[in-house]
Amino acid sequence: MKRDYYDVLGVDRNADESEIKRAYRKLAMKYHPDRNPGNNEAEIQFKEAAEAYSVLSNSQKRTQYNQFGHSGIEEAGGFGGFGFQDFDLSDALRTFMDGFGSFEDFFGGGRRARSRSRKGGDLRISLPVDLEEIYSGVTKTIKVKRYETCKECIGLGAASGHMPSRCITCNGSGELRQVTRSILGQFVNVTECPRCNGTGEIISNPCRKCAGAGRISKKVEITIKVPAGVSTGNYMTLTGQGSKGERGQPAGDLYVVFEEKEHKYFTRHGNDVLTELEVPIYQAVLGDAVEIPTLTGKAKLTIPPGIQSGKILRMRGKGFTQLRGSRRGDQFVRIQVKTPTSLNKKQKALFEQLKASNGRAEKISVRKVKS
Ligand SMILES: [Zn+2]
Ligand SMILES: [Zn+2]
The missing domain is CATH 2.60.260.20 (Urease metallochaperone UreE, N-terminal domain)
Incomplete structure (x- = not known):
């Protein structure tokens, strides 16, 4: 049974934005994995708080949650349709790290800009199925080579004991804005920050295992339920099952395209x-x-x-x-x-x-x- 987000943060249902921020920050400090190494219970609490915060700090999601509870959030695809299990720890950590800045920009908009540019790649694989399998529907295990979150640095890209620091050139937004004025008006030119390559952060001690990328190419097995009656060219979209993004950015999708195998008789x-x-x-x-x-x-x-x-x-x-x-x-x-x-x-x-x-x-x- 999933706990109520307000209970998780220990705030009143009418709590305003700053109360929610304060409550989350307190919990994040207390349960941060760096302060509780090897403590699974703390990790769960930490993730739970991060999830609650990500919903209650977003006015649209919060309204949905108030009306429909957890199901309202899941239906709206708040967590890529995969619920809590797929919630990436590094994402939670990142939200926490932003707190090292001044209180005002504690939860600045920087993350959104980075999510856009560093999303993991989509993958497409074709899956041959025989006619008998198409007839009855079948569960198949496929091998997919994709980027997985680096376990060594939990996707942060920094060597153990280190944390990425906020890029001072772009102040963590990953982009630089240049305003040009001309007689026609004002132009805003947005470019990727060259210092941090648009990531918004600087890693001075990169993780040795992933060289700072926060992800590692790996072969994984995925189980797929092939519905009865599919034909060549039909495909399934597995949201969030593509490659993980760099340093904890959202994963891409996996497209599985079905392909009928030639049959001896039919x-x-x-x-x-x-x-x-x-x-x-x-x-x-x-x-x-x-x-x-x-x-x-x-x-x-x-x-x-x-x-x-x-x-x-x-x-x-x-x-x-x-x-x-x-x-x-x-x-x-x-x-x-x-x-x-x-x-x-x-x-x-x-x-x-x-x-x-x-x-x-x-x-x-x-x-x-x-x-
Ligand atoms: Zn790593
Ligand atoms: Zn930068």
Whole structure:
């Protein structure tokens, strides 16, 4: 059960902005991981406070939270749809670090500018699936190479025992504004701060493991639920599952594009499955019940007597389920009558008999080709 954000910060529901700031700052000081090394409980409290603060300090999010509680925030995508687990510790630390400036700019707008420029990259992978898996839906584990938060420096980029410091050139905003006046009016030119490369902070002792980037390229396994009925080109967006940004900036997204694997027997046509069945001449003449492969394994198919080559039989409901629907496709089986090519003496005699007994009832006929 998630605690109420007001309870977490220990403030009244009517608390104003500065009360909320003060309460958060107190908690952040108390539970900061640097002051509580190895203390999981403190880390949880610290994150909890940071999360509560990030919502209650934003008037729009706060209104949503007051009206709908935690669900209002999650639906609005306040935490990338992943809730608390995905809340990055380095993000919480960063909010805290901003507090080392003067009280007025304690929670300055600098973070927003940096988030824009340092977001992690989006990734795209294609995932081959067989038709049987598409039929039933499947859970797959895929390997993805992406940037992960460096554990050594928890994404801050500074060597252990050190903290990044605020860039004095841009005062932590990561950008420089130059105002030019001309007869046409005033122009504001915004450029990335060259001293800190737009990060807003300077790392004098970079982490050795990630060289100060705060992230490390790593192969990770991700489990994906492939919904039944997908087709080639359909894709899933996994928000926040792309590469982590530099030094704790938000992660990009992961796009998983599905790709149908070629099947030994089946051709897909929308929700239907097509297959061809070669039938010996005696079965075509006399009819039979046979077992043929379907997406769910073998199933019985009745071949009516006297079936012709090219005739298509339908196996109802043996196709795919419509994606985001319940309609099921069918399996269509095209019959191909197989004329025997090597007969022994006895068999040849039997065909001769057939021919003689048939008299003139069946003969060749010429027809126009239908275009
Ligand atoms: Zn590192
Ligand atoms: Zn700077």
